[in-house]
Amino acid sequence: MSNNKDIILWKHKIIPKIMGIILFVFCSLNIFGCFQPSKSKSQNSPSVGQKKKIVVWHWMTDRHDYFLELAKKYKDLTGVEVVFELYAPSDAYSQKIRAAGQAFTIPDIFGILAEKRDFGAFVKAGHLADLSQELNKDNGAWRKQFVKGALEVNEFLPNNEFGVKPGIYGIPIDIMTIQLLYNKKLFRQAGLDPDRPPRTWDEFIAAARKLRDAGIQGLVSGWGEIWMIYCFATNYAFNIMGEEKVFATFRGEVPYTDPDWIQVFSLFKQLSDENLLATGIVTMVNKKAEQTFANELAAFAFNGSWCVNVYEGMNPNLDYGVIMPPSFSQKYPMKIWGAAGSSFVVNDRSLRKNEAIAFLKWLTMEEQQLYLLKTTKNPPSNKNCLTKISPLLYEFTKQMDNSTHPNIWPAHEFPVVIERFNKGIQSIIIKEKTPEQLGRELQELKEQELKRQKEK
Amino acid sequence: MLKIRSGYLKEQMANLSFALPAIVIFAIFYIYPFFKVFQLSLCNWDGISPFVFSQHFVGLRNFKDVMADRIWWESMWHAVYITLIALTFQNALALALALACDQEIRARNFFRVIFFIPPILSEVVVGLIWNWIYDGNYGLLNHWLKILGLHHWAHNWLSDPTTALTCIAVVHSWKGFGWGFIILLAGLQTIPRQLYEAAKVDGANSWQIFLKVTVPLMIPVFILVSILTILGSMQVFILIISIMGQGLAYHTEVPVTRILASMLGSSQFGYACAQGVVFGIVLIILSFGQKRLSRYFRQE
Numbered sequence: 001m002s003n004n005k006d007i008i009l010w011k012h013k014i015i016p017k018i019m020g021i022i023l024f025v026f027c028s029l030n031i032f033g034c035f036q037p038s039k040s041k042s043q044n045s046p047s048v049g050q051k052k053k054i055v056v057w058h059w060m061t062d063r064h065d066y067f068l069e070l071a072k073k074y075k076d077l078t079g080v081e082v083v084f085e086l087y088a089p090s091d092a093y094s095q096k097i098r099a100a101g102q103a104f105t106i107p108d109i110f111g112i113l114a115e116k117r118d119f120g121a122f123v124k125a126g127h128l129a130d131l132s133q134e135l136n137k138d139n140g141a142w143r144k145q146f147v148k149g150a151l152e153v154n155e156f157l158p159n160n161e162f163g164v165k166p167g168i169y170g171i172p173i174d175i176m177t178i179q180l181l182y183n184k185k186l187f188r189q190a191g192l193d194p195d196r197p198p199r200t201w202d203e204f205i206a207a208a209r210k211l212r213d214a215g216i217q218g219l220v221s222g223w224g225e226i227w228m229i230y231c232f233a234t235n236y237a238f239n240i241m242g243e244e245k246v247f248a249t250f251r252g253e254v255p256y257t258d259p260d261w262i263q264v265f266s267l268f269k270q271l272s273d274e275n276l277l278a279t280g281i282v283t284m285v286n287k288k289a290e291q292t293f294a295n296e297l298a299a300f301a302f303n304g305s306w307c308v309n310v311y312e313g314m315n316p317n318l319d320y321g322v323i324m325p326p327s328f329s330q331k332y333p334m335k336i337w338g339a340a341g342s343s344f345v346v347n348d349r350s351l352r353k354n355e356a357i358a359f360l361k362w363l364t365m366e367e368q369q370l371y372l373l374k375t376t377k378n379p380p381s382n383k384n385c386l387t388k389i390s391p392l393l394y395e396f397t398k399q400m401d402n403s404t405h406p407n408i409w410p411a412h413e414f415p416v417v418i419e420r421f422n423k424g425i426q427s428i429i430i431k432e433k434t435p436e437q438l439g440r441e442l443q444e445l446k447e448q449e450l451k452r453q454k455e456k
Numbered sequence: 457m458l459k460i461r462s463g464y465l466k467e468q469m470a471n472l473s474f475a476l477p478a479i480v481i482f483a484i485f486y487i488y489p490f491f492k493v494f495q496l497s498l499c500n501w502d503g504i505s506p507f508v509f510s511q512h513f514v515g516l517r518n519f520k521d522v523m524a525d526r527i528w529w530e531s532m533w534h535a536v537y538i539t540l541i542a543l544t545f546q547n548a549l550a551l552a553l554a555l556a557c558d559q560e561i562r563a564r565n566f567f568r569v570i571f572f573i574p575p576i577l578s579e580v581v582v583g584l585i586w587n588w589i590y591d592g593n594y595g596l597l598n599h600w601l602k603i604l605g606l607h608h609w610a611h612n613w614l615s616d617p618t619t620a621l622t623c624i625a626v627v628h629s630w631k632g633f634g635w636g637f638i639i640l641l642a643g644l645q646t647i648p649r650q651l652y653e654a655a656k657v658d659g660a661n662s663w664q665i666f667l668k669v670t671v672p673l674m675i676p677v678f679i680l681v682s683i684l685t686i687l688g689s690m691q692v693f694i695l696i697i698s699i700m701g702q703g704l705a706y707h708t709e710v711p712v713t714r715i716l717a718s719m720l721g722s723s724q725f726g727y728a729c730a731q732g733v734v735f736g737i738v739l740i741i742l743s744f745g746q747k748r749l750s751r752y753f754r755q756e
Contacts, residue, residue, distance in 0.1 A: 094720060098503050118723055121504035224701035279592035280612040283620075285701045288591075297593055415722030426705045430617055 053081040054356050055107035057100075059093035060342060061086065062309070066375045070368055077362075080355055101127055108350040109360065111343060112170070115415065116407045119154075120162035122345075123169055129348040130167035134357050142361055147383045149400055150175050153339040153407035161411065171360045172340030172381040174372065177396045177403050178231055178304040179336055180326070184319045186299040190214040197323045201267070204300075204326040208276040211299045219271065220278035220298035222286025223429075226422035231337045232302055232325070233425060237264045238335035238404070239327050250411040252450045256442035265428055265435030267328065272429045282426045294318055305396035306341070309377035322395035324402065338396075338403025341378055414449040417442060497729035503719065518730035528731060531709040532738065538625045538710070539689035546629035547681060550636030555666075557637075558644040568641070575634035583698025586627045590614050590699075614700060617707045624699055624708060628692050635688075636681045643677030644670070679750040686742055711735045 058067070064086045071082040085107070087093040094113045100106040106127055112119055122128050135143040135151070143151065154170030156162070184194035190211045198204035208218035223229045237246050241260035248254045249261070271277050278284070278298040286303070293301035294314035301307070302325070311318050327334040344363075346356045362368060369380035370388060379389055379397045386397060406412065413421070421442055427433035433441075497519070499512035522528055553571055557564050574582070589596045592612030601610045613619050647670065655665045693712035700708045709717075711731065719728035 091720065101504055102507070114723075118502065118504055121502050121723075125505050224703075226702050280615040283614045283700055283704050292593060416724075419717065419721060423703075423705045430615065430705065432617060432705070 052079070052352060052355055053083060054109060054352055054359055056082060056084045056109040056344070057087060057093070057097070057107045058084060058111055058342075058344075059086070059088050059090045059113065061088045063372070063376050066372060070363065070371065074359060074362060078358075080359065082359055101125060104349070106347050106349075108347050108352050108356040109344050110347070112345055115412070116409075117162060117412060117415075119169070119407070120156065120160070120164040123156065123164045123167075124162075126348055128169045129346040129350075129353055129357070130165065130169060131171065131346065131357065132167045134361075135168055142364075145364065145366075145382050145384060146172065147175050147379075147381055147386065147397070147400060149338075149403065149408075150340045150381045153405050154343050154345070155408075170340070170343035170345045171364060172343045173363060173369075174341040174376075174378040175339065175381050175397065175400065176305045176341035176379065177336055177338030177399050178228075178302065179396060179399065180323050181293065181301040181303060181307070181320050182323065183293070183296055183299045184321060186211065186216050186296060190216055190299070194321065197321055198326045199323075201326050201328040205270065205274070205276065208271075208300065209274065212275055217278040217292075217298040218276035219300040219302060220281060220284070220289045220292045221302035222284055222289040223281050223426070224283040224285045224288075226419070226426070228286065228302065229422045229425050230418060233264055233268075233421070234406075235325050235334060235336055236267055236328055237261070239332055240264055240329050242332040243335070243404075247409060247411040250409070250413045252446060255439075256446060257436075257439040261442075262435045262439050263328075265425065265438050268425050268428045269435055272431060277429065282429050290314065293320075305379055305393060308390070308392050308396070312377065322392060324399060333402060335404045336399060336402060337405055338400055339405035339408065340381060414446070414453075417446050417449060420445050493729045493732055496726050497733045499726040501725045502723040503725040504723070512726065514726065518727045519734065521727060522730050522734050527706050527709065528711070528714055528734075530706060531711050531714045532735075534621055534708065535690045535692070535710040537621060538628055538692060539686055541622070541625035542629050542632060542685050542689040543682060545626075546633045547636050547678075547685060549629070550633040550681070551640050553633070554637050554640035554644055555670075557641055568638075571637050572634045574631045577631070579631065579694040580698045582627065582631050583695045586623075587614070587699045590623055615704060617704060620700070620704045620708050624692075624696055627699060628689060628695055631695065632685070632688060635684065639681050639684075640674070640677060643674050647673050675750075675753055679746070679753070683743065683746050686746065687739060690739060690742070711738075 056067070058064075060067075064084065067084040071084055075081050087096050090113050093111075097106065097110060097112065101122065112122055114122075150172045151168055154172070155168045156164040156166050158166045160166070182194075182197050187194040187197075187207075190207075191214070192207055192210060198207045211218055221228055221232065223232075234246065237260075240263050241258075245254055245258075245260065249256065249258070255261075278289070278292055281289070284292070289301065290303065290307060290310050291314060292298050293303070294311050296315075296318070301320075311320070324334055324336060344360055346353055346360065350356055364382055366382055366384050369382040369385045372378065373380045373385055373389065377390075377393065379393050380386070386394075389397065421438075424433060424438040424441060428435060428438060495509065496507075498515060499507075499509065500514045500518070501507055501512045553567075557567055557571070561567075588594065590613040592598065592615065595613070597613065598610035601607070611619075613623050651669050651673075652665060655669050660668065690710075691712055693710055693716070696703070696708055696710060696713060703709055703713065712735075715728045715731045715735070718724045718731060
């Protein structure tokens with residue numbers, strides 16, 4: 001009888017209490033933030049007597065096999081094993097890096113696919129090693145080997161808006177610019193001179209009209225990936241109002257209802273109204289846009305230097321030229337996006353930090369850069385290799401001096417405003433918004449965000 | 457007495473030790489994330505910097521912002537639209553096919569397998585294939601419309617705000633009807649055949665048999681299928697991303713794509729978690745509503 005009572009007591013009172021206590025302790029730890037991981041060293045700590053091994057995480061599917069080849073070569077040379085781990089697509093990779101950052105399990109070398117704000121957050125969280133000292137060693141020998149501007153995207157200047165300790169936190173393995181491409185064969189078909197591509201916006205529109213009248217689609221680009229819309233729009237914003245005014249807008253000093261911004265949005269309206277854009281451009285991912293251009297279904301493409309390799313794979317006979325986006329205004333220079341293509345950073349907590357830096361030095365040396373150039377056809381970050389690039393790649397790299405990149409801008413727009421900006425331009429293209437409407441909408445959102453920032 | 461208790465305690469501890477791994481796994485993978493989402497929803501955190509609750513705490517501000525977020529509520533309506541199409545078109549198709557396969561027809565096992573193929577395909581693969589079908593330049597749909605002489609119907613389905621969401625809903629229904637089909641077929645097979653025979657003897661025609669015998673007995677199955685359809689359709693997103701990429705303006709946004717945009721696009725983890733909590737509450741309300749409705753129909 002007493003035994004039965006005990007059982008009931010256990011079942012109904014004691015066990016639920018124990019479970020409740022476990023849950024309470026668990027939740028309390030959680031809610032009061034006591035689950036902070038200790039700031040221990042990286043998970044990949046070498047044990048005594050263990051062979052040296054560097055782990056690299058990346059997202060570059062097209063380069064993985066070549067990285068493996070280079071890793072093999074490096075092991076033969078130095079005895080250090082380099083393990084490249086591929087995590088694709090890039091969205092999944094970004095998420096993995098963030099999660100690993102929280103768990104303090106990031107590898108020795110990795111890449112960051114994020115805006116400068118998030119890059120800065122990684123630095124502030126103590127994940128990234130400042131490589132300035134290494135770059136400046138021996139009279140800046142390592143630093144000097146890079147193409148001008150390639151290191152800037154990974155650099156935080158003194159008094160930067162993110163409050164990050166000044167320094168260079170990443171090493172570029174290649175460079176890129178994003179420009180306008182035109183199909184020479186389709187130009188000829190429409191009665192245009194392929195040796196005289198458009199230099200101004202009016203010439204561009206005139207050429208696109210002629211192509212349209214000949215039944216050829218005008219401009220194609222991966223505007224379903226909205227950052228490419230932002231790239232095209234900011235190119236023209238710099239050209240129409242100059243850098244200072246663009247940055248003043250980001251700082252909240254110039255409204256989006258300013259006539260210059262309305263002019264930028266109106267360019268998209270003109271392209272759409274005159275039917276000068278490829279069918280479905282607003283939802284087209286860049287891979288599909290590349291297929292459209294490679295299959296000669298559109299005469300112009302807005303794409304980055306990585307496309308040289310892509311087009312060669314899709315259509316080796318494609319005859320095309322590369323030009324700067326035709327300028328709308330003569331008042332300010334046209335600025336294109338360009339800088340480091342892909343960069344690697346070093347885990348500051350890694351016990352093999354020195355080995356990781358040594359590997360990056362080796363990877364950016366001429367021989368390895370030429371190997372990557374040959375296999376991936378991406379312009380190398382080592383300037384000594386630039387003499388060996390193809391004429392087409394040269395067309396891309398020669399504009400590095402006219403290039404800019406969001407990561408080197410002195411002011412940045414709120415991410416939510418950027419999203420609304422890009423989606424708003426999509427709305428202009430599909431004719432559901434006017435440039436003026438978009439300007440007002442953006443300004444309203446911008447003011448809300450500024451207010452929220454002040455409240456913080 | 458003490459001896460009995462200590463013996464019992466030992467036994468209970470031994471029992472508990474067997475259950476402990478399951479409890480730990482459940483706590484780590486279910487209870488911890490559940491509370492973490494609530495905790496983060498009260499914070500303004502970028503997902504990168506070390507998380508310290510007291511430093512990032514913003515109270516209910518994220519919830520206030522979610523309530524005022526017009527695009528968020530539009531995305532909710534888009535999910536409701538997809539769900540309504542799934543509830544009607546998808547489930548009607550599933551029921552029709554289940555009824556057909558419940559008859560003594562030739563090769564019915566073959567049809568059962570065929571109809572269950574779409575659900576087992578990867579959503580990414582299905583999305584990419586349908587993206588190609590709907591494509592304005594190379595699309596199969598436009599190609600067939602042109603062959604059939606319907607040139608004026610051919611257009612860019614995914615870049616038109618009037619058709620983009622419906623296109624997604626159609627693919628979602630195509631992909632999902634197999635689940636409903638299997639469950640409804642299983643339900644139909646539990647109905648005693650004698651009831652059909654008795655109805656026939658009483659002179660009932662096929663439609664009357666369906667209305668008076670099949671439907672009443674299938675109500676619990678209809679409810680199960682509709683609950684699964686609502687929960688599955690409201691949370692659709694992989695299909696949308698693989699068909700639409702980053703979408704057509706905000707016309708194809710659903711709650712989960714908004715949560716992803718907040719989390720990865722603008723690094724607002726706290727806001728994304730608040731959106732997740734609000735979305736969870738909406739789903740719970742829908743499920744409860746459905747339950748109440750089903751109770752009402754059962755009583756009827």
